[in-house]
Amino acid sequence: MKGTEELMKEAILQALRESGGYVSGQELCRQLGVSRTAVWKKIRQLQDEGYVIEAVTNKGYRIVSSPDIISQQEIKSRLETKKAGAFVICLDRIDSTNQYAKKIAEEGAAEGTLVIADEQTAGKGRSGRVWKSPPGSAVYMTLLLRPLLEPARISMVTLVMGMAVAEAVRELTSLEAGIKWPNDVVVGGKKICGILTEMSAELSRVNYIVIGTGINVNMKQFPEELAQTATSVFLETGREYPRAELIACVMKHFEAFYEEFLENGDMSRLRDRYNELLVSRERGVRVLDPKGSWSGTALGIDAFGRLLVRDEYDEIKEVYAGEVSVRGIYGYV
Numbered sequence: 001m002k003g004t005e006e007l008m009k010e011a012i013l014q015a016l017r018e019s020g021g022y023v024s025g026q027e028l029c030r031q032l033g034v035s036r037t038a039v040w041k042k043i044r045q046l047q048d049e050g051y052v053i054e055a056v057t058n059k060g061y062r063i064v065s066s067p068d069i070i071s072q073q074e075i076k077s078r079l080e081t082k083k084a085g086a087f088v089i090c091l092d093r094i095d096s097t098n099q100y101a102k103k104i105a106e107e108g109a110a111e112g113t114l115v116i117a118d119e120q121t122a123g124k125g126r127s128g129r130v131w132k133s134p135p136g137s138a139v140y141m142t143l144l145l146r147p148l149l150e151p152a153r154i155s156m157v158t159l160v161m162g163m164a165v166a167e168a169v170r171e172l173t174s175l176e177a178g179i180k181w182p183n184d185v186v187v188g189g190k191k192i193c194g195i196l197t198e199m200s201a202e203l204s205r206v207n208y209i210v211i212g213t214g215i216n217v218n219m220k221q222f223p224e225e226l227a228q229t230a231t232s233v234f235l236e237t238g239r240e241y242p243r244a245e246l247i248a249c250v251m252k253h254f255e256a257f258y259e260e261f262l263e264n265g266d267m268s269r270l271r272d273r274y275n276e277l278l279v280s281r282e283r284g285v286r287v288l289d290p291k292g293s294w295s296g297t298a299l300g301i302d303a304f305g306r307l308l309v310r311d312e313y314d315e316i317k318e319v320y321a322g323e324v325s326v327r328g329i330y331g332y333v
């Protein structure tokens, strides 16, 4: 269980962030129900942890900057959501946050639990690929949900998370993040985020799903084999961003979109926004179907998240995620 010491630090950070300016020591004492000395001690501890907190006589305290660390207090003090991230588990190092989330889901962990790691030693990508996960610069997180939905609808939740990441990157940075169907988030034609959803289900009932999201935030470079197709927020903006802020912002957008998704259990209410974010919309794509590849023009998704593609005979085809992959005519996007 979290100690009162940690809760106090969380509360101080939250109060300072919400105010955006100075908060008097007296006000903090009142909000926390503790003495001035206790507040001052906690501020000192936060400063030792790397927070830059200014203290000005007669004005109080003001937060200037936060260290880019993945900790309960950093995440919790920024989350504005009710369900997404209702419980947060922060780990320095783990094999894979998806693996960890599945394990705790089996043990009964609650809906909305968010597992975040600074580093993954066996990060998993889609189609059995490896997701390289070095420490200190990226987001590796997995959200556990227990939706009352048929298993066939779950692939759409992954689209919802893709939208949330694209919106969060747009909100916090100057970048025009978009989506490469079904759920890669891209900037300038390169991938900035990948999502891997795994599910435990019976024939017609979902037991739980884990939505694993990897976001390239402050990476300064990529290994040669990825450099052509991957990028990071830092490489695109020249600025470092606090990962915790991005995580909280993704959860905020996810919660709002997910509520809309649950209204009908499909993308009907989100489809227009999704299609605005879709980078291949009205552009040439190549559909890599194991039964034979073909080319066409991407029109956007339908209410079930399928990509509608007009083929060379002017026929509109529905493309299902998972069965085929879609590439731009001139490259990855």
Ligand code: BTN
Residues within 6 Å of the ligand: 095, 096, 097, 098, 099, 120, 122, 123, 124, 125, 126, 127, 129, 131, 139, 140, 141, 142, 184, 193, 194, 195, 196, 212, 213, 214, 215
């Ligand atoms: C992809 O191939 O595009 C999906 C990549 C998903 C990576 C994330 S990082 C957090 C979570 N834990 C994992 O092992 N994988 C996902």
